[in-house]
Amino acid sequence: xRKTVSRLEIRGSPGVGMRWSNFQRRYAPYIFISPFFILFLxxxxxxxxxxxxxxxxxxxxxxxxxxxxxxxxxxxxxTFTDPMFWRSLWNTVWLxxxxxxxxxxxAIPLAFVIHMVLSRFKTFVTAVxxxxxxxxxxxxxxxxxxLFATHNGVINLVIAHLNTxxxxxxxxxxxxxxxxxSANIKYALALxxxxxxxxxxxxxxxxxxxxxxxxxxEAAAVDGASRWQQFRYITLPLLRPxxxxxxxxxxxxxxxxxxxxxxxxxxxxxxxTPGGQTVTMYMYRTAFxxxxxxxxxxxxxxxxxxxGVLTYLNNLIFGRxxxxxx
Amino acid sequence: xxxxxxxxxxxxxxxxxxxxxxxxxGLLTIAPFYFMFVFATHQRSEIFGFPPPIWFGEHFWSNYxxxxxxxxxxxxxxxxxxxxxMITITTLFFCSLAGFxxxxxxxxxxxxxxxxxxxxxxxxxxxxxxxxxxLIYQIGWINTPKALxxxxxxxxxxxxxxxxxxxxxxxxxxxxAARIDGCSEFQIYWRIVLPLIRPALGxxxxxxxxxxxxxxxxxxxxxxxxxxxTLPVVLRTLQGATDVEWGAIMAGTALLVAPLLLVxxxxxxxxxxxxxxxxxxx
Numbered sequence: 001x002r003k004t005v006s007r008l009e010i011r012g013s014p015g016v017g018m019r020w021s022n023f024q025r026r027y028a029p030y031i032f033i034s035p036f037f038i039l040f041l042x043x044x045x046x047x048x049x050x051x052x053x054x055x056x057x058x059x060x061x062x063x064x065x066x067x068x069x070x071x072x073x074x075x076x077x078x079t080f081t082d083p084m085f086w087r088s089l090w091n092t093v094w095l096x097x098x099x100x101x102x103x104x105x106x107a108i109p110l111a112f113v114i115h116m117v118l119s120r121f122k123t124f125v126t127a128v129x130x131x132x133x134x135x136x137x138x139x140x141x142x143x144x145x146x147l148f149a150t151h152n153g154v155i156n157l158v159i160a161h162l163n164t165x166x167x168x169x170x171x172x173x174x175x176x177x178x179x180x181x182s183a184n185i186k187y188a189l190a191l192x193x194x195x196x197x198x199x200x201x202x203x204x205x206x207x208x209x210x211x212x213x214x215x216x217x218e219a220a221a222v223d224g225a226s227r228w229q230q231f232r233y234i235t236l237p238l239l240r241p242x243x244x245x246x247x248x249x250x251x252x253x254x255x256x257x258x259x260x261x262x263x264x265x266x267x268x269x270x271x272x273t274p275g276g277q278t279v280t281m282y283m284y285r286t287a288f289x290x291x292x293x294x295x296x297x298x299x300x301x302x303x304x305x306x307x308g309v310l311t312y313l314n315n316l317i318f319g320r321x322x323x324x325x326x
Numbered sequence: 327x328x329x330x331x332x333x334x335x336x337x338x339x340x341x342x343x344x345x346x347x348x349x350x351x352g353l354l355t356i357a358p359f360y361f362m363f364v365f366a367t368h369q370r371s372e373i374f375g376f377p378p379p380i381w382f383g384e385h386f387w388s389n390y391x392x393x394x395x396x397x398x399x400x401x402x403x404x405x406x407x408x409x410x411x412m413i414t415i416t417t418l419f420f421c422s423l424a425g426f427x428x429x430x431x432x433x434x435x436x437x438x439x440x441x442x443x444x445x446x447x448x449x450x451x452x453x454x455x456x457x458x459x460x461l462i463y464q465i466g467w468i469n470t471p472k473a474l475x476x477x478x479x480x481x482x483x484x485x486x487x488x489x490x491x492x493x494x495x496x497x498x499x500x501x502x503a504a505r506i507d508g509c510s511e512f513q514i515y516w517r518i519v520l521p522l523i524r525p526a527l528g529x530x531x532x533x534x535x536x537x538x539x540x541x542x543x544x545x546x547x548x549x550x551x552x553x554x555x556t557l558p559v560v561l562r563t564l565q566g567a568t569d570v571e572w573g574a575i576m577a578g579t580a581l582l583v584a585p586l587l588l589v590x591x592x593x594x595x596x597x598x599x600x601x602x603x604x605x606x607x608x
Contacts, residue, residue, distance in 0.1 A: 152376045
């Protein structure tokens with residue numbers, strides 16, 4: 001009602017002032033949104049396209065700026081034939097799965113339990129689980145570096161203690177684990193990543209669970225559904241849109257893991273421990289240690305395409321019925 | 327959740343089991359922070375002695391002295407704060423302005439342009455690390471903080487959050503009324519909208535500050551001199567030495583993390599709600 005009145009007033013009183021304000025109204029929004037687009041073009045799109053261009057060039061900083069050499073697909077063929085690349089890719093995928101899947105397998109029931117048994121302390125408890133997410137990955141990796149120490153590291157001591165328990169002990173190794181060997185570092189990294197991001201996923205799932213209408217559960221309870229049945233047939237299906245969103249974020253994040261392995265491996269001492277080198281670390285070394293900028297750009301693009309494919313597959317699996325999230 | 331009509335024994339058991347699980351998980355989550363603060367007060371030999379310390383020691387001060395000796399600690403701390411502050415302040419301004427633009431105006435290509443904003447969220451950050459470094463190198467911004475805060479001034483996440491909030495919180499009639507009273511378009515944003523979106527600005531400010539405070543990969547490649555590096559980067563370099571002073575590193579880490587923990591303690595609810603409100607629509 002008021003809207004129409006005000007429009008009429010504007011139309012009804014033309015003049016220089018009015019023309020200026022119409023001009024403003026027309027162009028102001030473009031000016032307001034322009035900083036994003038300018039910054040995106042300069043610092044986002046241009047570097048991306050430039051790296052695509054570079055991936056077909058041979059260049060190292062000592063060549064001097066602008067002295068590119070077109071090499072066709074050589075960077076890509078080099079990357080695809082480098083065993084180190086495949087090793088890094090395998091590590092990344094392994095880590096992606098073994099640090100990604102547990103996050104969600106823990107977070108969904110955890111969110112359900114928080115929602116079920118807590119009322120007053122819900123925010124406090126969720127905040128505790130969320131703490132690792134706001135903490136710097138570098139700080140986290142440094143802390144875990146001390147906790148994973150082979151001799152008298154807290155984690156090894158806990159394992160040694162659990163070893164004395166009946167049943168459980170049989171499953172655990174009875175010697176100190178050297179976590180920083182090529183074979184073991186993956187497990188350490190997966191543990192750190194799970195610890196860091198489970199709380200974030202819990203928060204996402206909790207917010208989705210809270211949005212589920214209560215009468216659904218009430219109706220189910222009246223029909224005699226157990227808590228497990230309620231979880232299985234109400235909560236899980238309705239969480240699907242959030243699963244799509246959360247799993248997408250996990251895929252995008254896990255495929256780019258850099259800081260945790262970089263710091264845990266002390267700057268990527270990856271010749272000694274190739275088991276912990278991720279694709280982004282391999283890219284970083286190619287660029288800043290071996291100074292092969294063109295090859296590094298090709299690695300970045302291979303990774304980009306891989307992330308796109310995985311996100312698409314995730315879309316196929318969880319995407320249907322995921323309309324509630326965008 | 328549904329309250330059970332009768333508190334049966336099994337439901338009580340479930341509840342107790344739930345509490346036990348939550349407490350156990352919570353302790354696992356807190357433990358690394360606890361050890362960080364404890365180790366910050368011990369020497370290297372104590373940290374890796376048997377048994378490792380589980381209570382605070384008396385070497386915090388000497389660890390701190392080692393930090394001051396080995397790295398420009400307060401300089402790095404200031405750099406971290408300066409970078410986070412500049413990114414936060416500029417993000418709040420440019421993102422709320424753009425969010426206001428997208429929320430309150432009808433203009434040509436609006437939906438498409440907003441689609442571009444959202445699409446940029448899908449570009450992996452790490453993809454740009456190398457060309458971004460080369461661009462900064464080319465324009466001569468290596469070792470300058472503006473190389474890191476200027477590109478971060480108007481991010482897609484912030485614009486998305488601001489637009490959502492302004493659409494839901496501010497009636498268009500209010501804007502129309504301001505126009506009739508002779509406000510310019512920028513004045514409407516500055517004097518009417520900005521004061522009304524304070525809660526959303528608070529959340530975005532927190533998210534942005536935390537993200538900027540924790541920056542590592544790009545700072546690591548852009549800042550080449552000790553005077554310009556931020557605290558996470560210089561703490562990392564301490565790790566490279568042969569005789570690693572883990573007590574000092576833990577002290578530095580604790581001092582890096584402490585402000586975030588403090589901010590989080592004060593604003594956890596707002597932060598957590600703000601982070602998920604973009605993800606879930608009710």
